[in-house]
Amino acid sequence: MKSGSNWRLGQETSIQDMEALIQNGYVLQRLNSVNQQVTLLDSYDWDIWQSGMLLLDNGNKELRLLTKDDHCLASCQTTEEKHFWWQLPAGELANRLKELISIRALTPKHTALIVTEYFTVLNEDDKIVVRAELISITVEKKQPCRFLKVLPLKGYQREYTQLFKSLAPLNPEELTDSGLRNLLQQAGLEAHIPKSKAIFNLEDHETAEIVVARMAKEMIQLAREQEQGIIDDIDTEFVHQYRVNIRKTRSLISLFKKTLSPQRFQFLKSELKTIGSRTNELRDLDVFLLDQDYYRDLLPQNLWPGLEQLFRRIKRRRTSTYKKMKAQLSGSSYLDQVDHLLQVLQQDPDLQTKQARSEIKPLVSRKISAQYRLIQADGRRIGVATPDAAVHELRIECKKLRYLLELFKELYSKDEIRELIKFLKVLQDNLGKFNDYSVQQEFLLHFRQGARISADQLASINGLAAVLYNKQRVERSLVVKNISGFLEPSIEKLFLKLFHSTPPEGTKS
Structure with missing residues (x-):
């Protein structure tokens, strides 16, 4: 059975658009939605990003260090803005940041608004056949970028397949990497890594x-x-x-x-x-x-x-x-x-x-x-x-x-x-x-x-x-x-x- 899939949708796609396309007795049921404003923190040289991880401030005085697959390696609560790892509470996050950024300061790189709308799809027997999330990510002042995460439930692979046939007019683009890091990049986040050393492009016979x-x-x-x-x-x-x-x-x-x-x-x-x-x-x-x-x-x-x-x-x-x-x-x-x-x-x-x-x-x-x-x-x-x-x-x-x-x-x-x-x-x-x-x-x-x-x-x-x-x-x-x-x-x-x-x-x- 297919374990699930992740898709990029058009910028204007909404749940209403998907709801209008669902046919054959299926019903889209909206659940809750979550809005989250996050700030990406890193050193001047983007050391954390270059290591394949993300450090996020979720706006609630919590810092979280995420791996490429969104696993939280370490987190901590902060009562005020912190610039260096040694200013954080002693613990796993401070230890990992010490290795990653040494004496460099943490500075805000990007902010992003992440809106996640949760919904399910029910069949004519009111059985849930699919669970899904419509994710909208807005980086800085760029246009929102929308993604769809779909998880079929055991025994409903046929319904899952039919659902995607009905959504074909939206021209969804399947993603091989659904980690937050990749989604942020898809939404326009750019890591402007400064040149740390001079590159001279020397030739042997130059004057x-x-x-x-x-x-x-x-x-x-x-x-x-x-x-x-x-x-x-x-x-x-x-x-x-x-x-x-x-x-x-x-x-x-x-x-x-x-x-x-x-x-x-x-x-x-x-x-x-x-x-x-x-x-x-x-x-x-x-x-x-x-x-x-x-x-x-x-x-x-x-x-x-x-x-x-x-x-x-x-x-x-x-x-x-x-x-x-x-x-x-x-x-x-x-x-x-x-x-x-x-x-x-x-x-x-x-x-x-x-x-x-x-x-x-x-x-x-x-x-x-x-x-x-x-x-x-x-x-x-x-x-x-x-x-x-x-x-x-x-x-x-x-x-x-x-x-x-x-x-x-x-x-x-x-x-x-x-x-x-x-x-x-x-x-x-x-x-x-x-x-x-x-x-x-x-x-x-x-x-x-x-x-x-x-x-x-x-x-x-x-x-x-x-x-x-x-x-x-x-x-x-x-x-x-x-x-x-x-x-x-x-x-x-x-x-x-x-x-x-x-x-x-x-x-x-």
């Missing part, structure tokens, strides 16, 4: 200066897409992604400075540094506040009161810093500066140098090979007694290599580039934590200043700085081991294979 300018322009435009999120203060990831793209652009310009005329290079270098530096303080404050629970767990409870005082100070500082950042991003001076930067990148190439006229892939291969050899040489000189400054310098060189691999991965085997990045990431994570603990200590010591600081707050700052120092020493002890791991012959062989280079006999290049 280097043209490629570098185009890539820089693309990344600046990607950074600009974060501006409204920063201005609206939706979540901290907007500042982070803005900075990542500006930082990658700066690195690209620096690594390929010989592909640009001296005048063009100096202008881009100076402007990008100015633009990037505006977000430094806001990002530092955001990072510290995101780790509040982590810092709290590092200290005994008797030091928590002073730590809470510190958090309040930092939040006040963050508020004033954000207002300044918002004014800058909204101001004509900044907008003119960025427009001018993009205009310079759009200018015809100068092609003044040999590197500017080079084909991009051979040039990139030489750059990556040289950067890897530099890391080899610097890494082999680092031991347990090497000053921390040399370790910090190695971290910077590793970051340059990472950017080269990521920015130009389109020119090489994706799997092999991914493998190299995986090996590099182990060393970078170690060096990054080592640097982070150093930065966090400096950050804390800055807030230790001031004549009005309380004894509790001072004790908490000193205690946390000491714990972070010990953690930094642990990471420092792992540096030599992780450098050795990245310099293994198998990894060197993969670099040589991909970038067609041979190790130099002399010093680093």
Whole structure:
């Protein structure tokens, strides 16, 4: 027996239309109808949607996480509007959202009005032979879209078939997917998933200066897409992604400075540094506040009161810093500066140098090979007694290599580039934590200043700085081991294979 079916109908189809078509003694009996206004929530990147699920607010302070087949994985009641998973009541929904959206905020994406009219069809003996639902979905201000769900009852397959013969004039279109997600799409819901990473469509033989300018322009435009999120203060990831793209652009310009005329290079270098530096303080404050629970767990409870005082100070500082950042991003001076930067990148190439006229892939291969050899040489000189400054310098060189691999991965085997990045990431994570603990200590010591600081707050700052120092020493002890791991012959062989280079006999290049 057919288990049931789902159909899309014309926009104007009503129960009256179906009732008028039913023949041969069948009677349509209306039951109740349910109106529901729902709001689809998701992160900026549509992480929930991309996972195949839906997060809906039903308008009654209830959030429900649905699978593709409309199974409710988790739900919770909320007493007020919530933006982050950690603001929700502890439980299954918060745990699942933590995995799906991490630190991103939940924002309303679409609203939809769902009207479901329930009815049955009776035969001449007043026996129910079919149960059905007429569903009308209106997304935003679009035209309503109507669907019919029909469930035949056991022993009445013939009546079910006859019913559909009588409804043929409505030209119903059968659906293979009747999940709410698909119905919303049918009704006009669009998931505008933003581009998270730049796609450059690189060709091996393109001219280097043209490629570098185009890539820089693309990344600046990607950074600009974060501006409204920063201005609206939706979540901290907007500042982070803005900075990542500006930082990658700066690195690209620096690594390929010989592909640009001296005048063009100096202008881009100076402007990008100015633009990037505006977000430094806001990002530092955001990072510290995101780790509040982590810092709290590092200290005994008797030091928590002073730590809470510190958090309040930092939040006040963050508020004033954000207002300044918002004014800058909204101001004509900044907008003119960025427009001018993009205009310079759009200018015809100068092609003044040999590197500017080079084909991009051979040039990139030489750059990556040289950067890897530099890391080899610097890494082999680092031991347990090497000053921390040399370790910090190695971290910077590793970051340059990472950017080269990521920015130009389109020119090489994706799997092999991914493998190299995986090996590099182990060393970078170690060096990054080592640097982070150093930065966090400096950050804390800055807030230790001031004549009005309380004894509790001072004790908490000193205690946390000491714990972070010990953690930094642990990471420092792992540096030599992780450098050795990245310099293994198998990894060197993969670099040589991909970038067609041979190790130099002399010093680093």
